[in-house]
Amino acid sequence: MSNNRKAAIIGGGVIGGGWAARFLLSGWNVSVFDPDPEAPRKVAEVLANARAALPALADVPMPEEGTLTFEDSIHDAVEGADYIQESISERLDLKHRVYAQIQQSAPHVPMGSSTSGFKPSQLQENAANPATIFVAHPFNPVYLLPLAEIVPSDKNDSGVIENAKEILREIGMFPLHVRKEIDAHIADRFLEAVWREALWLVKDGVATTEEIDEAIRMGFGLRWGQMGLFETYRIAGGEAGMKHFLDQFGPCLSWPWTRLMDVPEYNDELVELIAGQSDAQSGMHSIRDLERIRDRNLIGFMRVLKDSNWGAGKVLLEHDARRRATAPDPTPETAAPMVMAHMQVLPGWIDYNGHMTESRYLFASSETCDAFLRHIGAGLDYVAGGHSYYTAESHILHAGEAKLGDRLTGSVQVLSADEKRLHLFIRIQRGDTLVASIEQMLLHVDMKAGKTCAAKPAVLDRLMPIAEAHKALERPAAAGRFVGAPRG
Ligand SMILES: NC(=O)C1=CN([C@@H]2O[C@H](COP(=O)(O)OP(=O)(O)OC[C@H]3O[C@@H](n4cnc5c(N)ncnc54)[C@H](O)[C@@H]3O)[C@@H](O)[C@H]2O)C=CC1
Ligand SMILES: C[N+](C)(C)CC(=O)CC(=O)[O-]
Numbered sequence: 001m002s003n004n005r006k007a008a009i010i011g012g013g014v015i016g017g018g019w020a021a022r023f024l025l026s027g028w029n030v031s032v033f034d035p036d037p038e039a040p041r042k043v044a045e046v047l048a049n050a051r052a053a054l055p056a057l058a059d060v061p062m063p064e065e066g067t068l069t070f071e072d073s074i075h076d077a078v079e080g081a082d083y084i085q086e087s088i089s090e091r092l093d094l095k096h097r098v099y100a101q102i103q104q105s106a107p108h109v110p111m112g113s114s115t116s117g118f119k120p121s122q123l124q125e126n127a128a129n130p131a132t133i134f135v136a137h138p139f140n141p142v143y144l145l146p147l148a149e150i151v152p153s154d155k156n157d158s159g160v161i162e163n164a165k166e167i168l169r170e171i172g173m174f175p176l177h178v179r180k181e182i183d184a185h186i187a188d189r190f191l192e193a194v195w196r197e198a199l200w201l202v203k204d205g206v207a208t209t210e211e212i213d214e215a216i217r218m219g220f221g222l223r224w225g226q227m228g229l230f231e232t233y234r235i236a237g238g239e240a241g242m243k244h245f246l247d248q249f250g251p252c253l254s255w256p257w258t259r260l261m262d263v264p265e266y267n268d269e270l271v272e273l274i275a276g277q278s279d280a281q282s283g284m285h286s287i288r289d290l291e292r293i294r295d296r297n298l299i300g301f302m303r304v305l306k307d308s309n310w311g312a313g314k315v316l317l318e319h320d321a322r323r324r325a326t327a328p329d330p331t332p333e334t335a336a337p338m339v340m341a342h343m344q345v346l347p348g349w350i351d352y353n354g355h356m357t358e359s360r361y362l363f364a365s366s367e368t369c370d371a372f373l374r375h376i377g378a379g380l381d382y383v384a385g386g387h388s389y390y391t392a393e394s395h396i397l398h399a400g401e402a403k404l405g406d407r408l409t410g411s412v413q414v415l416s417a418d419e420k421r422l423h424l425f426i427r428i429q430r431g432d433t434l435v436a437s438i439e440q441m442l443l444h445v446d447m448k449a450g451k452t453c454a455a456k457p458a459v460l461d462r463l464m465p466i467a468e469a470h471k472a473l474e475r476p477a478a479a480g481r482f483v484g485a486p487r488g
Contacts, residue, residue, distance in 0.1 A: 011088035017046030018142025027063030033077035050143035061344035112136025340371035341410035368410025419454035
């Protein structure tokens, strides 16, 4: 089920399509308004990329995707919306005209603008309700990159801004509150500085577009993606850190190391030069191919950051934790196998045969078993007290295939239990279809002594009634099976 909240996306180009995809894949319903007849096709292509990419960053099931509609008017798109994101072309007069129409129908709904550089006070000029208009500047691809610069003016209601930041966190983003409005916010001032410098280098014949890209991606681009600018330079100062760095490189400020006081003239000659070199460099790939290559690289990079709980990876981990915390608690019936875990088959779980790889069945079983252990009071707090259940034996029986995106459940049937032993039968199912069963024998252990021992009474008090109730269940035919294929 979607979360029944609605985001209205006004302007369905590169950025509007990215916002639509992020909201949809976070369970929101999305209405798009864009007069371009090609907009539905373009949004569908961005959405296809997002579906292939965003789930690869999650380690908890994604919510059910919301419903996407295209509307013929701004009025219909914003009707009933909980949040509006404007992503039309970067023209102030156009944005003002569109805001007047939006606020005729939805004057009180928070509205973020994707503007790359207009200040919120400029966007709010002559608006019916300036308090709800603010900058929410994302980065392409919006469905993967977490940053959204949130820039309010003094006309904004702080409640609206805090609520918008919360909505963005909920869809997995990192809202960076820009405290003081300024043209081009924070990040685009850097991008613009680097862009202007690069245009000069090409125009002056110092480097080609390709050489500039190599200079970035073989070197400082890799550093920036995980440490930013100041942390990187702090390390470059050696043991004495930033102070030594400044002492050494401070004088460069007065050397001719930049041409930023000047910009190249924007004319046909410059456009020909840059576009021609760029075509020669990358024209062999379609834009869609480049988008997919970019997404795969970003996923790999962000997954590494997630493994080390660092930078953008920290945002991903926090988002998983938030989803886990808001997932409904299992309230398993003891009169039947108890559904303890809900999972989704993610891209990293797929092997070269195109289906869920073997190790993930053990993972799915382990997630299910851990949830059951938490349920009987043998979770992490119990382990911290020096006791735990260790697995002594597992037997996986593959009964079907699970494919990318399948939603799976893991249920537990207790075959037998005593003070020390816990014999489980775990079923991994897609709906009613059994995909695999795992028979598992666990032993209760005193971790310090490295020996089996009786479980604590509090655990046994919860476990034994379940074991008793499960005696009434039919014993699974696969329980006690040995490894071997029946002869046909
Ligand atoms: N392309 C980029 O890298 C980034 C762009 N932005 C900002 O996002 C906004 C949109 O940029 P892009 O998506 O790149 O442009 P785009 O040209 O891909 O899309 C703009 C869309 O707005 C639609 N549009 C024009 N007038 C409209 C109206 N009256 N009502 C509804 N839709 C209308 C156009 O048909 C078009 O589909 C701009 O403010 C831009 O500065 C922000 C971050 C990055
Ligand atoms: C070039 N740009 C100003 C539109 C860039 C942005 O606004 C952010 C981005 O995604 O690079």
